[in-house]
Amino acid sequence: MRELLRVEGLVTRFYTDEGVVKAVDGSWFALEADEALGVVGESGSGKTVTALSIMRLIENPGRIESGRILFRGEDLLEKPEREMRRIRGKEISMVFQDSLSSLNPTLTIGAQIARVLKYHTRLTRRARWQRAVKLLEAVGIPEPAKRVSHYPHQLSGGMRQRALIAMAISCNPKLLILDEPTTALDVTIEAQIFGLIGELKxxxxxxxxxxxxxxxxxxxxxxxxxxxxxxxxVEEADVQELYGNPLHPYTLGLLRSIPPLEEEAERLESIPGEVPDLINLPPGCNFSPRCALTDERCWHEEPELAEVSPGHRVACHRVAVPVGVGEIHG
Amino acid sequence: MIVYLLKRLILAIPTLLIASFLIFSLVHIAPGDPIRVMLGQYQDPELIARLREAMGLDLPFHVQYLRWLGKVLQGDLGLSITVKRGASVAGLIAQRFSVTVELATFSLIIALLIAIPTGVISALRQNRLSDHISRIIALAGVSIPNFFLGILLILFVGVYLRQPWGAGGYVPFSRGLGRNLAHMFLPAVALGTAYAAIIMRMMRSAMLDAMSQDFVRTARAMGIAPGDIVRRDIVKNALIPVVTVIGNSIGYLLGGSIVTETVFRLPGVGNLVIMGVFRRDFPVIQAVVLIIVVVRIIINLVVDLTYGFLDPRIRYGGER
Known part of the structure; x- marks a missing residue:
């Protein structure tokens, strides 16, 4: 496997009138080519800002403060905007969550897909349109030749999301970012969409x-x-390891809040408290105010993300780090 | 579409009836009497009574209204009493209508030429110097009454610069399009700037609204060029609310032309209604105001149809 993306020490902040929002505060991770990386967290945990930072789409008053975003070995933060425009949509593409507001209401689906092709391919106008029809077919939209000239509001939510995916994959990107692509959809459609994304991947x-x-x-x-x-x-691992051996108290809390299928749960567990204010973060571990396992150190000293077993990293003082496995950075 | 059009036309009927009643009432409630204006210094009570009777002005109010309404419905706007005695009001309006339409059209073009680009630039360069400058100019444009601006323009161009086309007055098309347009230019500027300011501010806020929409972010994420995003994502969506404002402005332009035509001595419909008011020429005032109402209703309808053209969500309203 080849490394596709490596994010090193990414810091993205928003300078609002109320104060500095530390939206992403030192992220380190990597993604292999043809691997699917899941980023999980509550609203405001920095997932979307991380994605927008990778695409260099952070707008005022936001700023990427430091770090490196290596895409196929090249640092995207060093690239001029012009070069980034060539990469966006062609090399790295993104599907947003609300398909209705994410599509231009005054352009047909076909026009919006053909427009992306116009910037990244040498296809003729006619060929672009034909390719748009093909793409709609590929994402499982029935009657693609008819749907291609429909406006977004004329399609159902599931269809629109498929159209958005068709647009995102229109130039065969190497990296596809999906920002909660199914939150607005019901469960059966959600399963279909993930089936589709899996096939396309x-x-x-x-x-x-x-x-x-x-x-x-x-x-x-x-x-x-x-x-x-x-x-x-706060934690990173492969799927089996994370579900089999979750270490961070927050991960444990998240896993406990999934309703069990077999036994009847009396009450669903939840994590007490709420996400901290990103302007006034607590000293020490960000999770300490909500954590049941805190000790003195958690309140004063920020835990570093450390490898506890190969490929499994966690940022918590209360998790025993095996001797000899050091921190992966810094 | 046709059903919609019919529905709107049927809805226009009660609007027109109420408007006609209000117009008629206001004209008759206002103090002053056309007969007294007509007779000037020879105020013979017997003569006044005879003339009143001859013109039906002695009849009860509702009878007068119904008589007038009946004639109007047959297309008869009546005869002028004092502005041009005995001339048909319809004829007077027809002579002058083209002047007003020309003024309104010219003003609107000037307004749009100023408003749309400055609105777009202002929004794209939000809170920078060019934005502040255009917003200050816009505020000034809204605040200065157009008759005052008109007087200033005449003073500067006509009196100070001694340009013949800057002193007001009207040159018909028959004596050359160039001269006609030259004489129309200052009135159109005076009338157009206030609307330019209104449209510009609307354009700016509609642009800012469109710029914050998710589909703009999608377009950026797909590597679309900034100019294309401005044109097809931002401006195209921003124009939808602006068209309503433009439509309303056309109505105001017709109203605003009354004062402007007077300042620049243009023989338009606005000028006619002013004469009608000064000389208490009831049929003239009633007819002109009624026609302005009709024109506004038509314009509103056209605006609604344009809306559907710009916004596919309205065009295909029922279908999914």
Whole structure:
């Protein structure tokens, strides 16, 4: 396997009137080509900002402060905007969550797909349109020749999401970022969409960066998982390891809050408290105010992300780090 | 579409009836009497009574209204009493309508030429110097009454620069399009700037709204060029609310032309209604105001249809 993406020490902040929001506060991770990486966390944990930072789509008052984003070995943060425009949509593509607001209401589906092709291919106008029809067919939209000239509001939510995916994969990107692609859809459609993404991933050999808050989706779809909390990665492991041997108290809390299928749960467990204010983060571990296992150290000293077993990293003072396995950075 | 059009036309009927009643009432409630204006210094009570009777002005109010309404429905707008005695009001309006339409059209073109580009630039360069400058100009444009701006323009171009086309007055098409347009230019500027300011501010806020939409982010994520995003994602969506404002402005332009035509001595419909008011020429005032109402209703309808053209969500309203 080849390394497709490596993010090193990414820091993204938003300079608002209320203060500095530390949306992503030092992220380190890597993604292999044709691997699916799941990024899990509550709203405001920095998942989407991480994705937008990779695409260099952070807008004012946000700024990528430091770090490196190596895509196929080249640092995207060093690239001029012009070069980034060539990469966006062609090399790295992104599907957003709300398909209705993410599509231009005044252009037909076909026009929106053909427009992407116009910037990244040398196809003629006619060929672009034909390719748009083919793409709609590939994502399982019935009557693609008719749907291609429909406007977004004329399609159902599931169809629109498929159309958005068709647009995102139109130029065979190497990396596909999916930002909660199924939150607006019902469960059966969700399963269909993930089935489709899985097929496309294998067919086009794409790396997938999947943002979600749904751990069950990750279990069935991804090979590698990152758990984010308040702008930091708190745990990373492959799927089997994370579900079989979760270490961070926050990961444990997330896993416990999934309703069990077999036994009847009296009450669903939840993590007490709420996500901290990203402007006034607590000293020490960000999770300490909500954690049941805290000791003195957790309140004062920020835990580093450390490897506890090969491929399994966790940022927690209360998890015993085996002797000899050092920190992976810094 | 046709059903919609019919529905709107049927809805226009009660609007017109209410408008006609209001117009008629206001004209008759207002103090002053066309007969007294007509007779000038020879105010013979007997003569006044005879003339009132001859013109039906002695009849009860509702009888007068119904008589007028009946005639209007047959297309008869009546005869002028004092502006041009005995001339048909319809004829007077027809003579002058083209002047007003020309003024309104010219003003609208000037307004759009100023408003759309500045609105777009202002939004794209939000909170930078060019944005602040255009917003200050816009505020000034809205605040200065157009008659005052008109007087200033005449003073500067006509009096100070001694340009013949800057002193007001009207040159018909028959004496050359160039001269006609030259004389129309200052009135159109005076009338157009206020609307330019309104449209520009609307365009700016609609642009800012469109710029924050998710589909703009999608387009950026797909590597679309910034110019293309501005044109097809931002401006195209921003124009939808702006068209309503433009439509409304056309109505205001017709109203605003009343003052502007007077300042620049243009023989338009606005000028006619002013004369009608000064000389208490009831049929003239009633007819002109009624026609302005009709034109506005038509314009509103056209605007609604344009809306459907710009926004596919309205065009295909029922179908999914």
């Amino acid at each position: 294998d067919e086009f050999r794409m790396g997938v960066f999947l943002i979600t808050h749904d751990l069950s989706v990750v279990a069935s779809f991804c090979q590698q998982v990152i758990i984010m909390y308040a702008g930091k990665i």
